[in-house]
Amino acid sequence: MQAHITSVGLVIKPDPADTFAYPHHIDRASLDALPSKPGIYIFRDEQDRPLYVGKSVNIRSRVLSHLRTPEEARMLRASRYVEFRRTAGDIGALLLESRLIKELQPLHNKKLRRTREMCTLHLGQDMKSAPDIVYARDHDFAKTADLYGLFATRKAALEKLREIVDVEMLCPAMTGLETATHGRACFARQISRCLGACVGAESIDAHYLRLRTALEEMRIVIWPYDGPMGIVEECDGWKQTHVIDHWFYVGSIDQAKGAQKISRAAQRTFDVDTYKILVKPMLRGELRIEPVTLARRDKCGKRGKLDKRPTEGPKA
Template sequence: MAHFRAQGEAKLLRQTQRISFITTAGALGALLLEAQLIKQQQPLFNKRLRRSKQLCSLRIGDGRVMIVHAKEIDFAVTPNLYGLFANRSTALAKLRVIADEQRLCYGKLGIDKLPVGAACFRFSLGKCAGACCGAESEQQHGQRLVTALEQIRINCWPYTGRVALEEQGDSLRQYHVIDNWFYLGSVSSLEQADALQHRASHFDSDGYKILCKPLMAGHYRIIELPG
């Protein structure tokens, strides 16, 4: 409740007529429920967790980096994707940051056009290691790119279907039902999980960000569900 006393939240507080709450087993369930409700109800002041219709990622192909969109391929099951970005501009900005940090060639990455038979301009400034002119092999350039991108690799959904993630609180146990990183809902028993069968119509980047680390690290008991 501390944020209701923050100076920047005065406008929100003046418009508040009532406060309700939903009890969850723990912090993970609260985060999942918050993200789900924001997408469903589209509240005026909560814009960060709304669904991005331009969600995209970086993908390596033929030595170049391509920008691919979630509306075209399923990010949950497609390998070799790197980073989640709200739009093409933010994806390109991240790629430029990586290129600058690693002295990668903008031309080889497809960011800029390479001059015919000459090194790129950034090579003359010492900002490119020279994959464009043979000072560095394309294999070395590609390996450095993959190494730099590895820290933002998207993990594919590691199960064949739905799972229930068990979260135990002081007085409440919940099973959060997940499929392809998409949060379907929470129930108090595994029998109730059968009712949560609908398939996700899109990749849920917020669900992925909330779930990936604790799920992959084995912090919770995971039960694979039939069907």
């Protein structure tokens, strides 16, 4: 359809939807069923294997945009139908997308496909101590204080520390990036890139304070509650509560289904993707957060009575 000019001189551009042709090899019924609501979608092949998991506040619009993208031709050629799962909002869609990508390992999702062994910088309270690199396997990031930054590799953590040291004119020797020799200037001091903590020109206390201040914007926020809390979203009268425990997405409670379903969760450990999804909106006060009631399990894994004790609020 070509653009045309009306009798009053208005230019009418064609609507892409009017000329859109659905791929004949993708089940049309699965496409017609897509809602214009929040949630996730899964492209699957003829063996039902997941090819791609995505999320959107408008599932239908997002999936149709995939069908119009030439760069995704390889994935589309292998697709045979599209599955979807509704959520009550964008946060729920983000959390579910992250979980399903890890569980299903879809071929065309690369960014979140692997559960990463993260590391971080730890700066102790001793002003003479240098930052250490610590790993999630050894420390619970949701409970440990004085952690800064999330890195996929030790190399990435060291590169970030070097960048901070260079920009802030900190001492490489005092921060563990260079072997320290008592009373001898570090290399950066020799080229006027260090304020001289290594030779006493700057006090150790002042250097430590500058280092901690430079790291502060990367501080990992400790989980601010004593236990799991619910993030509530509502859409068209449908209420979902997304249960989060120490930056781990446990699952979502539908208002009509009750809390018992959540108690099947796996071991709850700090999850970097859940943390990144939630930490900023939580700190800005943008989330509706409520205590949750979960089913207890006995030592044999059997479901017990509901624990009626509310989860306490944020720690002081």
